[in-house]
Amino acid sequence: MTVRIVTDSTSDIPPGLAASLDIAVVPLIVHFGTETFKDGVEINSEQFFQKLQNSQTLPRTSQPSAGEFLKIYNRFAKDQIISIHVAQKLSGTFNSASIAAHQADKERISVVDSRLVSMGLGIVVVETAKKIKAGMSFSEASQYAEACIKRVHCLLTLDTLEYLQKGGRIGKAQAFLGSTLGIKPVLSVKEGEVHPVERVRTRAKAIERVIEMSSVIPKATRYFVMHSAAQNDAEVVAKRLRDSFPGKEVGIGTLGPVIGVYAGPGAVAIATLEAE
Amino acid sequence: MAKKPSGQKITSGARKTSAAYTLEFIDGPLLLAMLRSACDSLELNQDEINSLNVFPVPDGDTGTNMLLTMKSAIKECEAAPKTATDVAAAIAKGSLMGARGNSGVILSQILHGFAAAVRGHDKLDAQLLSGGLGAASKAAYKAVSKPVEGTMLTVIREAGEAAQLDTSIGVAGVMKVASQAAEQAVQNTPNLLPALKEAGVVDSGGQGVSVLLKAMYRCLIGDVTPSAKISASKTAISGVHITDDGYGYCTEFFIEGRGLDVEGIRTQVMALGGSTLVAGDSALVKVHVHTSDPGKALSFGVQLGSLKGIKIDNIDSQHKEYIKAHKDKHLAIVAVVLGDGLVEAFRGLGVDEIVEGGQTMNPSADELRLAVERCPSENVIILPNNPNVIMTANIASQLSTKSVKVVPTKSIPQGIAAVLAMDPEGSIESNSSAMADAIIKVGTLEFCKATKDTSVNGMRIDKGQLIALSEDKIFCTGDDFGSLICEALHRVSLKDGMLATVYFGKDVNKKSAESVVSRIKASFPSLEIELINGSQPHYEYIVSYE
Numbered sequence: 001m002t003v004r005i006v007t008d009s010t011s012d013i014p015p016g017l018a019a020s021l022d023i024a025v026v027p028l029i030v031h032f033g034t035e036t037f038k039d040g041v042e043i044n045s046e047q048f049f050q051k052l053q054n055s056q057t058l059p060r061t062s063q064p065s066a067g068e069f070l071k072i073y074n075r076f077a078k079d080q081i082i083s084i085h086v087a088q089k090l091s092g093t094f095n096s097a098s099i100a101a102h103q104a105d106k107e108r109i110s111v112v113d114s115r116l117v118s119m120g121l122g123i124v125v126v127e128t129a130k131k132i133k134a135g136m137s138f139s140e141a142s143q144y145a146e147a148c149i150k151r152v153h154c155l156l157t158l159d160t161l162e163y164l165q166k167g168g169r170i171g172k173a174q175a176f177l178g179s180t181l182g183i184k185p186v187l188s189v190k191e192g193e194v195h196p197v198e199r200v201r202t203r204a205k206a207i208e209r210v211i212e213m214s215s216v217i218p219k220a221t222r223y224f225v226m227h228s229a230a231q232n233d234a235e236v237v238a239k240r241l242r243d244s245f246p247g248k249e250v251g252i253g254t255l256g257p258v259i260g261v262y263a264g265p266g267a268v269a270i271a272t273l274e275a276e
Numbered sequence: 277m278a279k280k281p282s283g284q285k286i287t288s289g290a291r292k293t294s295a296a297y298t299l300e301f302i303d304g305p306l307l308l309a310m311l312r313s314a315c316d317s318l319e320l321n322q323d324e325i326n327s328l329n330v331f332p333v334p335d336g337d338t339g340t341n342m343l344l345t346m347k348s349a350i351k352e353c354e355a356a357p358k359t360a361t362d363v364a365a366a367i368a369k370g371s372l373m374g375a376r377g378n379s380g381v382i383l384s385q386i387l388h389g390f391a392a393a394v395r396g397h398d399k400l401d402a403q404l405l406s407g408g409l410g411a412a413s414k415a416a417y418k419a420v421s422k423p424v425e426g427t428m429l430t431v432i433r434e435a436g437e438a439a440q441l442d443t444s445i446g447v448a449g450v451m452k453v454a455s456q457a458a459e460q461a462v463q464n465t466p467n468l469l470p471a472l473k474e475a476g477v478v479d480s481g482g483q484g485v486s487v488l489l490k491a492m493y494r495c496l497i498g499d500v501t502p503s504a505k506i507s508a509s510k511t512a513i514s515g516v517h518i519t520d521d522g523y524g525y526c527t528e529f530f531i532e533g534r535g536l537d538v539e540g541i542r543t544q545v546m547a548l549g550g551s552t553l554v555a556g557d558s559a560l561v562k563v564h565v566h567t568s569d570p571g572k573a574l575s576f577g578v579q580l581g582s583l584k585g586i587k588i589d590n591i592d593s594q595h596k597e598y599i600k601a602h603k604d605k606h607l608a609i610v611a612v613v614l615g616d617g618l619v620e621a622f623r624g625l626g627v628d629e630i631v632e633g634g635q636t637m638n639p640s641a642d643e644l645r646l647a648v649e650r651c652p653s654e655n656v657i658i659l660p661n662n663p664n665v666i667m668t669a670n671i672a673s674q675l676s677t678k679s680v681k682v683v684p685t686k687s688i689p690q691g692i693a694a695v696l697a698m699d700p701e702g703s704i705e706s707n708s709s710a711m712a713d714a715i716i717k718v719g720t721l722e723f724c725k726a727t728k729d730t731s732v733n734g735m736r737i738d739k740g741q742l743i744a745l746s747e748d749k750i751f752c753t754g755d756d757f758g759s760l761i762c763e764a765l766h767r768v769s770l771k772d773g774m775l776a777t778v779y780f781g782k783d784v785n786k787k788s789a790e791s792v793v794s795r796i797k798a799s800f801p802s803l804e805i806e807l808i809n810g811s812q813p814h815y816e817y818i819v820s821y822e
Contacts, residue, residue, distance in 0.1 A: 198696070
């Protein structure tokens with residue numbers, strides 16, 4: 001009996017990496033008016049942000065149905081499954097997975113609320129998958145995933161809070177709305193929600209603060225710089241981190257379409273993993 | 277009324293009998309009369325004291341601040357206390373709550389020190405009086421973290437020292453030498469503070485102390501000068517700011533008319549309630565006031581033109597709902613702000629309570645305390661946004677039962693930097709520390725017209741000339757705001773990619789402000805600029821850079 005890892009498309013794991021670690025990714029759906037796209041399957045980041053720019057209406061998202069999960073869980077009927085998903089507070093995906101797991105066989109399926117999103121979630125999924133490849137058991141790996149969640153930090157800045165607010169995911173960052181002065185938010189994702197950290201006056205300052213705060217996280221071993229339509233900024237950030245921490249792994253990735261719906265273009269984020 | 281031990285009354289007026297000089301005690305009523313007389317004299321000399329202010333900026337309010345502080349003190353005595361210790365204690369308490377501006381705060385500490393020294397005594401003999409004046413001086417010095425000689429501190433100190441030299445001369449004698457020493461100390465202040473010498477004035481706060489002591493002496497010997505006639509506008513100003521508690525109905529409307537007199541309307545509206553905001557021009561005036569009788573405000577407005585955009589809200593119920601919605605608000609902020617647009621900017625950033633302040637109308641300690649009480653949180657940070665309000669804010673934080681910290685912001689841009697640095701989920705300690713760090717990173721420049729001819733920092737300044745201030749120092753002058761602002765920006769170390777925020781005041785129209793921004797852009801191509809309509813009074817432009 002093997003242990004399988006399942007996640008959803010909000011994890012933003014590069015497809016090649018997911019494939020090499022046998023991670024099954026269940027896509028959420030992106031809606032542009034009446035058009036629908038399977039996240040990461042029928043639309044990628046570049047296409048999404050292009051469409052966003054030209055679209056009159058704001059896109060929406062919906063979670064995979066319980067049926068989608070059931071299909072996957074049944075495909076791996078002979079295996080144990082650890083299904084790690086985007087924060088419950090941010091998406092109904094966890095619910096769909098839980099319902100499906102209950103129907104399939106809840107003994108062999110562990111559904112985990114990561115309380116994270118995007119590469120934060122992705123890190124947990126990838127690390128757990130690696131441990132499984134290295135031979136960890138189902139129960140050990142489930143515990144490992146939970147512990148890993150606590151070692152992940154997410155700091156980010158958005159060009160505007162508009163998408164987050166209109167998408168209803170602004171959470172505690174609500175406190176940052178309403179300014180008549182130009183401000184850029186510095187946010188974190190904690191306990192499954194977006195939290196306000198600081199407001200600054202310029203984008204440059206905001207990115208600077210995201211770097212500064214990520215740089216003081218103790219025992220950090222790995223940094224992932226994620227962005228939406230801000231490749232240059234991301235590369236500058238990555239270089240800064242590489243220069244400051246020569247021994248540590250620094251990766252760059254793009255935020256997927258579903259995350260893009262809420263972040264909007266111009267987001268820059270750093271997901272940091274602490275050592276065990 | 278002063279009484280000889282034999283019971284013979286000494287009448288007020290110019291007649292002084294030799295018996296006055298052997299007066300042995302000052303009882304409660306006499307002490308109160310002396311203090312009332314001091315207050316009246318301060319009122320009489322208010323403008324003169326205001327004009328002594330070294331800086332030719334709309335900040336000539338030492339006289340007003342000390343007067344309002346004193347008035348608040350006297351008001352506290354209205355419960356007819358009987359004994360000297362009662363009067364002193366009431367005066368000290370009232371002045372503490374009503375303390376405005378640094379000079380007001382120091383005055384309140386002088387009264388506090390005096391009251392503490394005479395505590396428990398029904399009447400004061402020469403010994404107690406002189407001890408009281410000595411203690412008053414010590415308390416004044418304690419109130420200031422960096423005491424500077426040549427200010428009101430020197431004056432009260434020298435008065436106290438003179439008073440303690442020889443108490444055998446009786447209470448009147450002690451008061452006389454104290455008052456004379458004060459007067460001499462005032463005349464000497466330009467020798468102690470070069471800025472005074474350069475401006476050709478004596479210290480305003482010191483003059484205020486001297487006026488008070490002189491009046492107390494004259495009252496004691498029965499030489500009571502009739503009080504000056506108080507003009508209507510002065511009554512309106514003092515009335516509102518001492519008693520305003522900001523409740524009632526939030527009443528707002530626009531008056532559309534012709535030839536509207538904004539200043540006149542403001543004066544009238546201020547007499548109707550508190551938290552007054554009146555802005556506009558001869559054709560359209562916006563009125564905002566918190567009053568217990570909104571009908572009065574509307575009746576007033578309707579006589580001047582047609583009313584539009586009328587909004588009336590019950591503040592009490594609004595407040596209760598607000599508290600309900602923000603019950604678990606962790607940390608609240610009180611900011612002192614003057615100017616519609618600036619108020620909006622602060623409110624937009626989530627500041628909970630705004631207290632009107634600014635250079636000429638410094639809020640009292642009690643007004644700040646009330647704002648703290650209104651906040652829907654047990655933890656409150658106060659942002660004074662003006663160096664002359666910092667001490668008052670400290671008093672307010674002590675008066676309040678909540679957990680209050682003052683972040684010593686000295687300007688609007690510093691206040692904004694502080695608000696931006698707030699972590700809504702952090703503790704009051706970590707936030708006040710983060711805010712203190714943030715305010716260092718923003719620079720402030722203020723631009724206005726000189727209110728009088730003066731000489732400061734080796735510069736001759738003519739009334740009406742445009743001046744640039746940085747950290748409360750005048751550092752250049754000019755003939756038009758565009759070039760003056762550019763000159764000032766050249767002198768501070770701007771780096772590439774910095775952001776400048778230009779707040780234009782209520783006396784500036786948008787087009788002028790926009791052309792000033794173009795001038796700045798032309799001189800500093802890599803500078804990011806944001807233009808905000810602050811509609812602040814007194815400073816045509818406030819420019820921050822970070």
